[in-house]
Amino acid sequence: MTDLKTDILLIGDCIEVLRSLPDKSVDMVFADPPYNLQLGGDLLRPDNSKVDAVDDEWDKFSSFAAYDAFCREWLTECRRVLNDEGSIWVIGSYHNVFRLGAAIQDLGYWVLNDIIWRKSNPMPNFKGTRFTNAHETLIWAAKSREQKRYTFNYDALKAFNEDTQMRSDWTFALCTGEERIKGEDGKKAHPTQKPEALLHRVLLAATRPGDVVLDPFFGTGTTGAAAKRLGRRWIGIERDPDYAKVAEKRIKAVRPAAPEDLMVMGSKKAEPKVAFGALVEAGLLSPGDVLYCPKGEREARVRADGSLVSGALSGSIHKLGALLENAPACNGWTYWRFRTDNGLRSIDALRAEVRAGMQ
Amino acid sequence: MTDLKTDILLIGDCIEVLRSLPDKSVDMVFADPPYNLQLGGDLLRPDNSKVDAVDDEWDKFSSFAAYDAFCREWLTECRRVLNDEGSIWVIGSYHNVFRLGAAIQDLGYWVLNDIIWRKSNPMPNFKGTRFTNAHETLIWAAKSREQKRYTFNYDALKAFNEDTQMRSDWTFALCTGEERIKGEDGKKAHPTQKPEALLHRVLLAATRPGDVVLDPFFGTGTTGAAAKRLGRRWIGIERDPDYAKVAEKRIKAVRPAAPEDLMVMGSKKAEPKVAFGALVEAGLLSPGDVLYCPKGEREARVRADGSLVSGALSGSIHKLGALLENAPACNGWTYWRFRTDNGLRSIDALRAEVRAGMQ
DNA sequence: GGCAGAGATGAATCAATTA
DNA sequence: GTAATTGATTCATCTCTGC
Numbered sequence: 001m002t003d004l005k006t007d008i009l010l011i012g013d014c015i016e017v018l019r020s021l022p023d024k025s026v027d028m029v030f031a032d033p034p035y036n037l038q039l040g041g042d043l044l045r046p047d048n049s050k051v052d053a054v055d056d057e058w059d060k061f062s063s064f065a066a067y068d069a070f071c072r073e074w075l076t077e078c079r080r081v082l083n084d085e086g087s088i089w090v091i092g093s094y095h096n097v098f099r100l101g102a103a104i105q106d107l108g109y110w111v112l113n114d115i116i117w118r119k120s121n122p123m124p125n126f127k128g129t130r131f132t133n134a135h136e137t138l139i140w141a142a143k144s145r146e147q148k149r150y151t152f153n154y155d156a157l158k159a160f161n162e163d164t165q166m167r168s169d170w171t172f173a174l175c176t177g178e179e180r181i182k183g184e185d186g187k188k189a190h191p192t193q194k195p196e197a198l199l200h201r202v203l204l205a206a207t208r209p210g211d212v213v214l215d216p217f218f219g220t221g222t223t224g225a226a227a228k229r230l231g232r233r234w235i236g237i238e239r240d241p242d243y244a245k246v247a248e249k250r251i252k253a254v255r256p257a258a259p260e261d262l263m264v265m266g267s268k269k270a271e272p273k274v275a276f277g278a279l280v281e282a283g284l285l286s287p288g289d290v291l292y293c294p295k296g297e298r299e300a301r302v303r304a305d306g307s308l309v310s311g312a313l314s315g316s317i318h319k320l321g322a323l324l325e326n327a328p329a330c331n332g333w334t335y336w337r338f339r340t341d342n343g344l345r346s347i348d349a350l351r352a353e354v355r356a357g358m359q
Numbered sequence: 360m361t362d363l364k365t366d367i368l369l370i371g372d373c374i375e376v377l378r379s380l381p382d383k384s385v386d387m388v389f390a391d392p393p394y395n396l397q398l399g400g401d402l403l404r405p406d407n408s409k410v411d412a413v414d415d416e417w418d419k420f421s422s423f424a425a426y427d428a429f430c431r432e433w434l435t436e437c438r439r440v441l442n443d444e445g446s447i448w449v450i451g452s453y454h455n456v457f458r459l460g461a462a463i464q465d466l467g468y469w470v471l472n473d474i475i476w477r478k479s480n481p482m483p484n485f486k487g488t489r490f491t492n493a494h495e496t497l498i499w500a501a502k503s504r505e506q507k508r509y510t511f512n513y514d515a516l517k518a519f520n521e522d523t524q525m526r527s528d529w530t531f532a533l534c535t536g537e538e539r540i541k542g543e544d545g546k547k548a549h550p551t552q553k554p555e556a557l558l559h560r561v562l563l564a565a566t567r568p569g570d571v572v573l574d575p576f577f578g579t580g581t582t583g584a585a586a587k588r589l590g591r592r593w594i595g596i597e598r599d600p601d602y603a604k605v606a607e608k609r610i611k612a613v614r615p616a617a618p619e620d621l622m623v624m625g626s627k628k629a630e631p632k633v634a635f636g637a638l639v640e641a642g643l644l645s646p647g648d649v650l651y652c653p654k655g656e657r658e659a660r661v662r663a664d665g666s667l668v669s670g671a672l673s674g675s676i677h678k679l680g681a682l683l684e685n686a687p688a689c690n691g692w693t694y695w696r697f698r699t700d701n702g703l704r705s706i707d708a709l710r711a712e713v714r715a716g717m718q
Numbered sequence: 719g720g721c722a723g724a725g726a727t728g729a730a731t732c733a734a735t736t737a
Numbered sequence: 738g739t740a741a742t743t744g745a746t747t748c749a750t751c752t753c754t755g756c
Contacts, residue, residue: 064464094473094498098460105423105457111731113490114453116475118528125524128513131472131564134526137496139453148733154487154746164748165484167493169477169528205490268745269734275743318743327407331744397731404727405746413729454731478728480749486732487746495729533728536751551729 006212006233009224011244014216015070017237018077026235027151027211029078029088030202030223032194034059035096036067045126054191058239064099072103074216079107081214082143087112087150089202090139091194097137109141112150117198118171140206151206156264166205172197181220181246189246190220199226207232209262221247228254231262272358274351276317276332277306282357284350291317291336292344298324300336308336317347365571365592368583370603373575374429376596377436385594386510386570388437388447389561389582391553393418394455395426404485413550417598423458431462433575438466440573444508446471448561449498450553456496468500471509475528476557480535499565510565515664518675519563531556540579540605548605549579558585559639563663566591568621580606587613588646589663590621616646620662639665643709650676650695651703657683659695667695676706 004025010017037059043051061067078088088109092100105111115138122134142150157166175195183189199222207213209231215223218236220243227234228251238244279285280302287304300310300320308320315323317332325335333351337344363384369376396418402410420426437447447468451459464470474497481493501509516525534554542548558581566572568590574582577595579602586593587610597603638644639661646663659669659679667679674682676691684694692710696703 094460094470097473098457098464098498101453101457102461111453113492114456114496115490116477116494116528118475122526128517128524129511131474131499131516132524132526133472135475135528137473139457140490145731152488157490158487165487165491167481167491169475169494273735273743316742325407328403329407329744331746333744394729395731396729398729399731402730402732403746406725408726410730410732411727418729452729452731454729478749480728482728482730483747483749484730484732485747486730488732489730491748492730532750535728535749539728547728 004212006235007228009218009221009236009238009244009248011238011241013239014237015073015077018074018081018216021081023080024083025212026081026214027083027086028207029082029086029214029216030199031078031088031090031215032192032217032219033071033074033090033092033096033100035093036061037095043126056191067096068099068103071100072107075103075107078214078216079109079143084143084147085149085151087140087142087206089206091136093133093136097139101139104139104141108144110145110147112140112142113168114139116169118169120171120173122174151208151211153205153264155267157205159265170198170201181250190243193220194222196222196226199223200230203227203230203232204264209259218247219243221251224251225254228256231256231259272355274354275306278354279347279350280304280306282354284353285338289338291338291347293324293335294337296344363571365594366587368577368580368595368597368603368607370597370600372598373596374432374436377433377440377575380440382439383442384571385440385573386442386445387566388441388445388573388575389558390437390447390449390574391551391576391578392430392433392449392451392459394452395420396454402485415550426455427458427462430459431466434462434466437573437575438468438502441502443502443506444510446499446501446509446565448565450495452492452495456498460498463498463500467503469504469506471499471501472527473498477528477530479530479532481533510567510570512564516564519665525564529560540609549602552579553581555581555585558582559589562586562589562591568618577606578602580610583610584613587615590615590618616663619668620646620660638706638709639663644697648697650697650706652680652683652694653696655703
């Protein structure tokens with residue numbers, strides 16, 4: 001795994017190339033497969049200009065069954081290539097996302113969320129025959145129901161979202177203007193280029209710096225560009241050499257962020273563990289000291305081994321808190337207070353002192 | 360078809376009852392099937408209270424295959440029962456919506472849109488392990504790709520949406536408070552009651568007054584209540600007699616809107632535009648409610664799509680205000696009042712409420 | 719009566735590590 | 738493998754209680 005080549009664009013059929021990659025070698029997959037749009041004839045705007053639709057050969061499949069078979073193949077290979085803490089992201093619209101989602105479930109993946117990309121500037125429905133199709137859907141899935149660990153930077157996203165949990169609906173503008181890559185003829189280089197902001201959020205949410213991100217439908221390389229910018233490694237697969245060329249050039253021009261700028265809000269789960277007894281060892285608390293519950297009406301005495309005793313009851317800070325509150329569980333660190341000259345203070349503050357001293 | 364019994368709740372297994380209905384006898388189907396949630400053990404909130412989860416037997420299936428088989432059966436019957444200009448609406452979450460969507464496509468239906476119900480007040484993810492699951496998905500489909508005619512009140516929806524095309528993402532609050540039906544024990548009568556505003560919009564979009572709406576998973580009858588209110592006929596199928604009893608009582612209490620209030624905007628050119636449909640949708644105003652001008656000597660009635668009518672005149676809140684005042688323009692939001700126990704109050708206050716609820 | 723604060727609750731696939 | 742231990746974790750809204 002250490003000799004896996006990354007930051008590389010592999011040109012070829014996505015299933016064939018996927019087969020050449022080793023088992024459990026990547027941390028995340030982002031896939032933006034053909035949507036199998038099944039368009040009818042040309043569509044004209046009210047001013048009679050023609051809508052530049054996705055009518056490329058790579059988006060044509062003979063039937064739902066053919067599309068399903070194709071998707072199940074690449075999804076199977078992606079599952080093999082993902083390591084056991086990895087996850088996959090797939091994007092689609094109502095044309096294909098139900099096929100994708102059902103395949104993902106059938107292959108043993110476990111869906112974690114579906115995410116809505118709300119487009120702030122969608123193309124209107126010119127004929128007035130349906131609702132403006134103003135969103136696309138992403139599916140985020142782990143490798144299996146049994147997989148308990150997957151990267152999710154919960155606290156980073158919460159901070160991003162003004163200290164409220166990030167929701168399953170995200171709003172971004174379409175990829176237009178400067179960001180939209182044009183060919184020499186001034187026309188868009190790829191019909192379905194995704195906004196880099198979307199990939200930025202996906203990578204921020206579900207990878208860590210240095211992780212390897214695989215994109216089996218690389219196109220003009222939005223995933224690679226966002227990965228490089230965010231200090232993630234990437235592997236792209238693309239069949240069309242023209243798209244690949246655009247992607248290579250684009251990614252080359254990306255300047256990665258400085259490592260210190262890649263720091264995100266850390267999870268408390270990841271912080272070093274401190275035993276309550278260490279506070280006694282460090283002399284921050286002494287055997288015999290009295291701790292109080294938040295409202296102050298219950299108390300307990302600290303014993304030399306870091307256990308607490310209150311009347312006939314005793315146990316760890318957590319266990320005794322739960323017992324006294326008659327609750328199924330209790331976080332003793334946030335529950336217990338100790339007396340200071342300025343009133344009661346949480347023992348969690350003492351833990352922070354110990355942690356600071358550990359660095 | 361003329362002797363089809365409507366405004367009726369049929370108690371029994373949904374597939375068996377569906378089989379008893381004649382071909383091509385209904386204009387729309389709205390289906391809120393079991394989601395097959397596959398929950399694990401209990402979930403505790405941070406305050407150690409238990410989440411009241413959907414753990415009913417009716418939501419349990421032995422496998423995806425069993426769930427698929429069930430859905431394909433009722434979806435097949437629904438397609439048979441729909442007339443040739445009919446359409447179907449199905450609601451689900453990421454647990455089941457991919458199965459539903461794939462089945463809908465496989466059975467020959469033609470997807471017209473997928474619609475996102477963005478919840479303004481979703482339940483958080485208490486453990487911080489995923490994104491807040493803040494939406495559900497509706498699928499709207501015609502009977503076949505070849506079907507060219509289906510009811511879609513484009514202009515009414517556009518009027519509803521402040522003269523902009525209605526998009527595929529809709530924001531509504533959960534069904535709580537007064538609207539949420541409680542049993543004698545004070546607990547919710549049904550675990551998954553949908554907000555009536557959601558049904559209001561669906562029915563307004565895809566049916567006409569007098570149309571027959573079939574709901575094969577009637578539950579506590581939100582579809583029937585919204586249908587009756589909007590002057591649509593309904594047929595409900597529900598297996599559980601207890602739910603059925605609640606539904607019957609609920610629908611009996613609904614007062615239908617007067618037929619003249621169910622008029623919606625016709626062709627774009629023929630009628631002026633409207634702008635405040637969300638208030639009607641939210642139940643802050645009802646079709647038939649009377650609005651007054653600042654001095655109180657002029658009045659107008661609210662229609663289901665948010666347009667106003669006053670004598671021979673009708674139009675948006677802005678246009679009708681201008682007409683009645685013989686002014687070149689008028690801000691309807693500050694012009695119109697509605698009656699409260701404490702006298703007249705500006706509709707702009709209601710807009711503020713809707714806005715607050717949507718953030 | 720009005721307002722502040724506490725409590726309840728909604729379709730939820732909801733922990734990780736050590737013994 | 739299972740069992741016990743540690744300890745991390747919530748948003749918007751509506752109802753109820755108390756002053």
